[in-house]
Amino acid sequence: METEVLKHVEKVTSWLPRLSHDKRDTLLKFGVLAIAAVLSFATRLFSVLRFESVIHEFDPYFNYRTTRYLTENGFYQFHNWFDDRAWYPLGRIIGGTIYPGLMVTSAAFYHVMNYFNMTIDIRDVCVFLAPLFSSFTTIVTYHLAKELRDTASGLVAAALISVVPGYISRSVAGSYDNEGIAIFCMLLTYLMWIKAVKTGSIYYGTLCALAYFYMVSSWGGYVFLINLIPLHVLCLMITGRFSHKIYVAYSTVYCLGTVLSMQISFVGFQPVHTSEHMAALGVFGLCQIHSFVDYVRSKLSAEAFQKLFKTVVIAVAGVTLAIGTVLTVTGKVSPWTGRFYSLLDPSYAKNNIPIIASVSEHQPTAWSSFYFDLQMLVFMFPVGLYFCFKELTDANIFIIMYGVTSIYFAGVMVRLMLVLAPVMCILSGIGISATLQNFCRNMVQCSKEQKSTKKATDQSYPYKFEVSFSVVAILGLSLGLYGFHCVWVTAEAYSSPSIVLSARSGDGGRIIFDDFREAYYWLRQNTPEDAKVMSWWDYGYQITAMANRTILVDNNTWNNTHISRVGQAMSSTEDKAYEIMRELDVNYVLVIFGGLTGYSSDDINKFLWMVRIGGSTDRGSHIKENDYYTPQGEFRVDKQGSPVLLNCMMYKMCYYKFGQVYTEAGKPSGYDRVRNVEIGNKDFELDVLEEAYTTEHWLVRIYKVKDYENRGI
């Protein structure tokens, strides 16, 4: 097969300068790979070109803030950092509650660049880190697919992954999040694992453990990895492929990997006492037993061995069961955590934890989002699987298991599409390159024959050349379509920073709404240093990072009751809300309002979640979702809307003085352009708040909480 490819390569590269086969081969491979890597960097730059080099969305702002802290104060300060700007009055220990891999990586880049006198701002390092790592991912994918099948598959897979939207969605320039580097780490670990399995060397096992350590330090998704590798080993045992190579590889990886992963303070002792990690430990034990049994078998007679084997199996099963029960009952082995449990039982989160159900990333995946994010990979994936099954090797079994498990997780939770995308690319790469190779070989053969015999002899079948040509052409066309699709999706769906909004104006020009930053800078310049700002948790990270003010709740949703308290304040009447706000020491309240511009993900549209979360705790039991609906069960803000809604804090803050504004021609004043209705409650004054600032397009409105009135007045 390799020689065939080489021949083909020779034909295609005839225009290149005269070089030996090997050199041409290398040049071509290098060329394709370099183009793929550059492409994967370049496609992720849409948002930088359209807007500017800004950090996107919400979580990245937190990561950016911590990275800045790390570069300014050094690692030890960072590690001991207690943040009093978040979760007022509780605060948050940051050093011990995050995965530091991302921050350390960018800080390292920053310091290296500065050492060589390339003065680059830390923000720019953060913005461009994800695209850079996706270039690295492209190269790792090539090596991984090459280990699994051949060079050609590697090249196709690298080209596919460079633009796959499922991965781009999380790694565009500015989306500075753990996933950006975690996918690289994950694929690197897999590559090293497969090398270790193939060679059985401690060297590659150690490299795999190191890559795993990097993965653990950067993303909580490492749990998937530490379950997948043992599963692979288990499967190899069942299929009778267990050998010394695998024994060496797994023992090295497990021991070193576990010890290393425990160095991350957020992970701590979890690898030895939570049930997510128990599979790895169990398989490690099983490995020892398996090799011991093999050893004993080689020393004993068959009959004696049988007897011994039976007794030992029964005894071990009994003891394991007993120990497992005892540990679970005494609570040494912690039960499944909520987020993880929601993966295994899909309806768990929906019924039990409103805060998980409210995050759109935790929703299941419809077929159209699979297609949107993966396009033709969706159906080339089973084709690749077919080729893997055709020639099963240890490595192929691994990629099959990776594919099948990750597709389950991606189906349950849309954000795990990210884990699925690489394996889709690898397997589709295998499928596509195998098909192309089949028919390209036919074409090459045909043209050779034509040259040699000067007439079209159809040795294998009639119209061989024509048929092969059309197959190759159609596949080429589909691949082209894949490219167009991916670029279109990236440009349309995944390249908006969501901190700066843009819209088309009537004359086709682009209008930029920069209200968020305007508001945050206003807070930074005009409020006292120690002011406490209350807002819904979505905006917490942005406020701390950009306005540098203390906030009550943020996107790290660890304290449900605290968030619920804020939800209660937002959904109560003014005087009730005032009590809560005084209790929480709030100075300013910030709401996002889209009624003037038509920005649909504003606080009124999120409001039902505030009500649900607010009502989910004991102190908020007086808040009932039903009260906010009309008798027909609709959520509306016009005259028919429920009076409770029309008089709650959130409504008043959003629509304060909105009743006097004309938003659209031919409509009455106070016409909400998101809900497309005239608002129901127009003339009201605020008693306990005063308007402090409203941005240019009314996207952000900030209110100051009035102090208690003086006694005796």
Place this chain on the structure above:
Amino acid sequence: MKTHLAFALLSCFLVSTDVLANRVKQGSLDEKIMQLEEWSLKKPAMRFNGEKFRNYVKNTPRNYSIVVMLTALQPQRNCAVCKKADEEFQIVANSWRYSPFFNNKLFLAVVDFDDGGDVFQALKINSAPMFIHFPPNGKPNKRLDYMDIQRFGFASEQLARWISERAEVQIRVFRPPNYSGVVLVLLTASMIGGLLYFKRNNLEFLYNRNAWATLASIFIMFMTSGQMWNQIRGTPLFHRNPSTGQIMYIHGSSQGQFVIESYLIMLLYAAVVAGVLLMNETSKQNLEPGKKRVFAMVGLIIFIFFFSLLLSIFRSKYPGYPYSLFL
């Protein structure tokens, strides 16, 4: 002074008559509660007929909430929903009966159409099942005390939430563990175990690659066609436009999908995959030359056709999607 005294006397008199009247009422009220408690200890969801309904629900005095399920459980009524609703209601009733907060502030009752048709008439109800909450004083509120099954469904969690909202008690639903699942698992496990035991000399079939490959492919297409989404969201089979009667099999936006649609997509995926695999059959050595050509062409046509079809369905869900292939 005089006026004061007169006032005091008057109020005294008022109080005493009030107490007297109350005592009479109290007697019957205590009896009622005792009776209700006794019944509900025996059967958490009490069966009421028309008379009992009038006595314990309609008639004042009453200082307890009562939640009544109006239903039609007789087989000849042919109400499949009622059965399910009844099961859920029984779960709630049992959870309440055995909960640590159990008190005499809330009782649960069932009125069957065939026991108390007059209740249905009195309440002007012509559909079942129906959940109504009768607050301790006053009449049920049309909006709040009639549970909206259309919107919430009648899962016991929803029921419990609604009841605890209306009656201001705490109910924690405790579903009796579903033994049918365990039995099923045990049964399959024993069957597989048995199969393995009988075939223990020849376990080759476990290593049958084709079987595993087919299983894996089916699983993948099951997932990529969004069956998990259907499972979690509980989408309808298809949508019938109520005004025109037109049936829609494909959801018009990317936000949703129907069950039929997802199966259709699954078929399309399978067809495209089959097309590609058919093309690849040509690489087999032991195939007739003529067949190879046919395979390749048919595979190619299947691939193009179904891929284009898929693309056009996708385009109909994403308005503004610019690409298409032949169709």
